[in-house]
Amino acid sequence: MHAPHPSMPPSRGPPSLGGMPTPSDVLAERFASALGAAFGEEYAGVDPVIRPSQFADFQANAALALAKRLGAKPREVAERLLEHLDVADVCLEPEVSGPGFVNLTLRPEWVADQVRALAADERLGVPVEEPRVVPVDYSAPNVAKEMHVGHLRTTVVGDALARTLEHLGHHVVRQNHIGDWGTPFGMLIEHLLAVGEDSEEARLLVERPNDFYQAARAQFEGSPEFADRARQRVVDLQAGDPDTRRLWQELIGLSTAYFNRIYSALDVTLTDDDLAGESSYNDALEGICEELEAKGIATVSEGALCVFLDGHTGREGRPVPLIVRKSDGGYGYATTDLATIRHRVEDLHADTILYVVGAPQHLHLQMVFETARKAGWLPPGVEVVHVQIGNVLGTDGKILRTRSGAPIRLSSLLEEAVDRASAVLADARPELDEAARARIAEDVGIGAVKYADLSVSHDSEYTFDFDRMLALTGNTGPYLQYAAARIRSMFRKGGLSPADATGQVRLGEEPERALGLALLGFGGVVAQVGRSYEPHRLCAYLFDLAQAFTTFYEQCPVLRAEDEAVRESRLALSAATLAVLQRGLGLLGITAPEQM
RNA sequence: GCCCCCGUAGCUCAGCUGGAUAGAGCUUCGGACUUCUAAUCCGGUGGUCGCAGGUUCGAGUCCUGCCGGGGGCGCCA
CATH class of the missing domain: 3.30.1360.70 (Arginyl tRNA synthetase N-terminal domain)
Known part of the structure; x- marks a missing residue:
């Protein structure tokens, strides 16, 4: 009920x-x-x-x-x-x-016992839930296009959800629904052919895909003859012409290399095995339409095959269609999206399907879901959720653009993040060698960017601010990483291992009590993220925990504790905090470096 | 015109699904490094939770209306 x-x-x-x-x-x-x-x-x-x-x-x-x-x-x-x-x-x-x-x-004694139990628990209090099969659709960049800050959000949020659900015991099936099909591919293939497959220009697909795309577009618009060839390519591609297919594969291969470069830099778990592009559903589209028509769910209107759903009216009260077959006989993304649902339910045996997709697609997805329900492809027992990702806005309140009108490049954002971390590190830790600093700067810079996107609720729009996204102080990823690094440093200095800090916990002073209590909240928060699909709750929890630790750290000497029992207890508290921070950051997809 | 989302401190955002005196970060002001890492900590300034009604023991949170911003609404994805 x-x-x-x-x-x-x-x-x-x-x-x-x-x-x-x-x-x-x-x-x-x-x-x-x-x-x-x-x-x-x-x-x-x-x-x-x-x-x-x-x-x-x-x-x-x-x-x-x-x-x-x-x-x-x-x-x-x-x-x-x-x-x-x-x-x-x-x-x-x-x-x-x-x-x-x-x-x-x-009772402090009760909290202390619970903390000790948590520290001894492999799962740190996180429950194992009854396993469900959960396809998670996220990232979904377009072939031959630069990923931008919008993709960053769905990628980072989707990945955190995938990691968290997996940790709760579910069978997550990552689905990267890349845009690898459509009319632009005629133009792109012709351009690839023109510049040469092994040329410098072709390499742009791996390094600066937008430059390649724009060059192709310029050809298309500047040369009617090129445009004709491009249109013919689309026909050949759809007809399955072997030569055209091979070039198309080449294009996707180069783009995949680009995606993987970004995913690797971001420490995102997506691999080639998770690719489930639009093209992989091509063979199912005709059947989808036939079935919808046979069941009387879809009807022809103005030459296009459409599904009309109750309660969806648009301008001037006209019913809003979900177009499953265009008047020219082609298929759009609505049909593909229906095919993905059928695939995820029938082949993957999904119990819950997550669509980590931009908020502007909400209406479209609701119509797709409703149509799938009517067609029987989405049984009542299967839950489907649109995890809405709010738009990233510029300071003018409009969807983000740079001055030149081109979206901010994700790769340059990441480079800047690492550079800034590097600068702070060079200043604060000159004694570390350059290679070590470079590794730490990467963890810190990337951690800052990811945390910035994860710590606000995924469905709200936010105003993009370069400095906010790259900030290294305050409520940021690096704050959490720093707390973990200080704990590790403390153990190093004491010649101890956190794994051995299993002593009895006593919570005498207020900061100790507050820290102990904070530790006990971990499992509940992780379970809540698994239910609400809101990673920002885990961020808020970890920030509170790190604050509780830092207060404890400032006020309660650990290695220099006067009393041996107190020292043991504080070491155990510190070790438990480190374990939770590390595990929690791990679920968010953020690495906690050994030192920083 | 219809539908969806949003409006909380100067700025950027939380607010645990209706609980007591609304929080954090940044900014600003004032303190704390010969003492386990100052990417830190402690304290101060700062809010008529867009406006007006309603529901009830109790509303930032739920309902209605209005104002303001963003987005979507037939052959792009």
């Missing part, structure tokens, strides 16, 4: 194969028992509304919601609840506060 609530205990959340419960899970379970005991079994199922609190570690807000239903005052409900609440092992004495909140402060 209701969608699962993120803060519900595991028993009511998505299927999970075990794992450490988070503190709020534990409290929710205890409150469920208390609710049942106090007010009858039918109340054991209501959400106890456990939330983080500014007045305690957590607060339970159930009493306020239940007061009306029970016909009692909220504070009285809370008091009765407390009479049946058994949390003595977990919390200090719960307190009713304000209009009827129950404030809960965790």
Whole structure:
């Protein structure tokens, strides 16, 4: 009936194969028992509304919601609840506060034990969920075109989701739906032939694809004879002419080399095995149309085969069509998108399909999804989600362009990022040799760029700011990397290994307690990202954790702790923090360098 | 004209799906490096959450209307 609530205990959340419960899970379970005991079994199922609190570690807000239903005052409900609440092992004495909140402060010993359990857990508290097959469609650059900052977002967000879902136990199938088909290919093939396959100009496809594309375009527009040949090429390509096909493959090979260069620089997990370009669905398109027509879902309108869906009207109230076959007999991307759904459901056996695709395509995708449902290609049990990527805007509020009118090149953005990191590093760590600095600068520069895109919610548009994207201080990737590097440095200095720091945890001072509590939130956040498809929540969590660590680091001496037991405890806390930071950054696709 | 998204501090963005006194980073001002890495930390300044109604114990969050910005709306993808 209701969608699962993120803060519900595991028993009511998505299927999970075990794992450490988070503190709020534990409290929710205890409150469920208390609710049942106090007010009858039918109340054991209501959400106890456990939330983080500014007045305690957590607060339970159930009493306020239940007061009306029970016909009692909220504070009285809370008091009765407390009479049946058994949390003595977990919390200090719960307190009713304000209009009827129950404030809960965790016992430091309990938190300490949980931290130790988390540190000993391979998965650091992240649950293993019941495996689902999840194709994730992301990146999708175009052959013979430069990737721009828009592609960066879908690539980076999609990759983080793929890594996170995989880590939660799901079978992720990466799908890079590259634009490798369409009328421009006649022009591109002719141009490739004209400049020579092994020429410098052809190499532009790997280094500066837009230059190649624009040269081809100039030919096309400047020479009617070239344009004619290009049009004939399109026909040959579609007819499967072997020579044309070979040239087309060559073009794709060069572009793939370009994509891989970018993916490698970005440390994105996409490989050639994940390529599932538009062209791979060509053979299915005719069948898609025939089936839609046979089922009476598609009808011919103005010469084109269209699907009209209820509730979709455009200008002047005219129905909006999803055109599956153009009036000239050709197919558009709607047909291809329908074919991808059928493939992902029938061949890949998808349970959930993610489309990490730009927000402007929302209407189109909704129509495709609805059509697929009507055609029976998308059974009710299969969930399909458009993870909308908001536009990147320029300072004028319009979709980003540089002064010249050309989109900002992704490769130059990445180079600038590494250069800036390099400059800071040369200044701060002159004692490191150049090769080491170069490696670190890459991790830091790329980490900054990726974190900038991951830390804002994926569906909101944002204004592109070069300096914001490349910033190395504040709420940035490098801040998290720096915290991890300081921990590693500390262990190096002490001649110790984080793996050996498994001592008893004691949380005496406030910064220690805050850090311990922060560590326990990891599993819940990762699971939430897996459910909501919002990597920025993991970013926010890791930033909070790194802040908690840095405060601890400034105020609590570790190696120089006066007391041996305190030292052991702080080492264990530091090691656990490092493990979580590293794992969390890993799920985001960001590398934490050994030192920086 | 219809539909979707957005409007929170000077700037860029969060806000855990309705909880108490709305947060962070950047900027700015003032402090902290002979002490585990100052890419850091501590403190201050800064908000009528676009506007107006509504729902209820309680609204930045949900509903309606208006204002402002972005996007989509038949043969490009």
